[in-house]
Amino acid sequence: MSSSSPGRAAGPQPSVRPVVAEGGTILPRRVSWGAVLAGVVVALAIGLTLNLLGLGIGATTIDATARSTPDASSLGIGAAIWILIANLVALGIGGYVAARLSGTADGTDGTLHGMAVWGACALLSVVLLGNAAVGLASSAARGASDLVGGLASGVGSAASAAGREVSDRTDTGTVQSAAQSVLRRAQDALNTGGDPARMTSDQRKAEMGRLVTKRVTDGNLALAERERLTRLAAAEFGISQQEAEARIQQVEQQTAEALNEAKENARKVADASAKGASIAAFTGFLALVLGAAAAVAGARRGTRSGSYA
DSSP, rough: OOOOOOOOOOSOOOOOOOOOTTTOOOOOOOOOOOHHHHHHHHHHHHHHHHHHHHHHHHHHTOOTTTTOOHHHHHHHHHHHHHHHHHHHHHHHHHHHHHHHHHHHOHHHHHHHHHHHHHHHHHHHHHHHHHHHHHHHHHHHHHHHHHHHHHHHHHHHHHHHHHHHHHHHHHHHHHHHHHHHHHHHHHHHHHHHHHHHHSHHHHHHHHHHHHHHHHHHHSSSHHHHHHHHHHHHHHOOOOOOOHHHHHHHHHHHHHHHHHHHHHHHHHHHHHHHHHHHHHHHHHHHHHHHHHHHHHHHHHHHHSOOOOOGG
């Protein structure tokens, strides 16, 4: 008895073919990732080689002994131009390699292979630059941490040595007397609000500091507080109240000018930063566009003609 079920013919079964709509055609995949990878590798290698060559040429122009080194602006512009040209050459050759190795004879396919090389190189450059920036920041943070730790250790050692020196040269009674003297001066400084002529210098300075701080933070003082500050300054420096008022006005004017200058400098710095960011963004955009054009031109050149298809 045959093991095959009724109605089913014995023998090999026909292969299953994809169902295609009537009149449609099955298009093969026309992207060669191996060719794209080869183009990326070639582009990166050529870019690295040319940039190292530019670094060597730039280093030969530096002559600290003869003081004939180009200025920083000229050196920076020359380096930027060299990097741009090196990257354009590398992307052009990378696009050529990708299109040639893909085996395509279609111009659009070759162009897309060149664009794939350009995109992969751009993303890799961003990743490498980001990792380099993170590495520099991490190294700077570790250096700062080590420096702070070394300073703290040094301060601790110095404090320990000073403590031993003090303990050797003073007894407990002297230290207690000095500490009580400091505490008394601090308590006296807190007792403010009396007649300036009867107050100690520490008390007057403490109250003047409080009033000046209030003047800076609040922007102005009440009439009574301003008169109080004038009397304190006159008693502290041994001058008349008119001269004390003139000095206070001079200090306020100088403070206002310093604040205005600081604000103006902050605005200039912010404006310069914004302009710098704008120039950097437009420069990066132009470099990417030129790189894409170079990769496409190389890919168009590397696309096989119909006779080789």
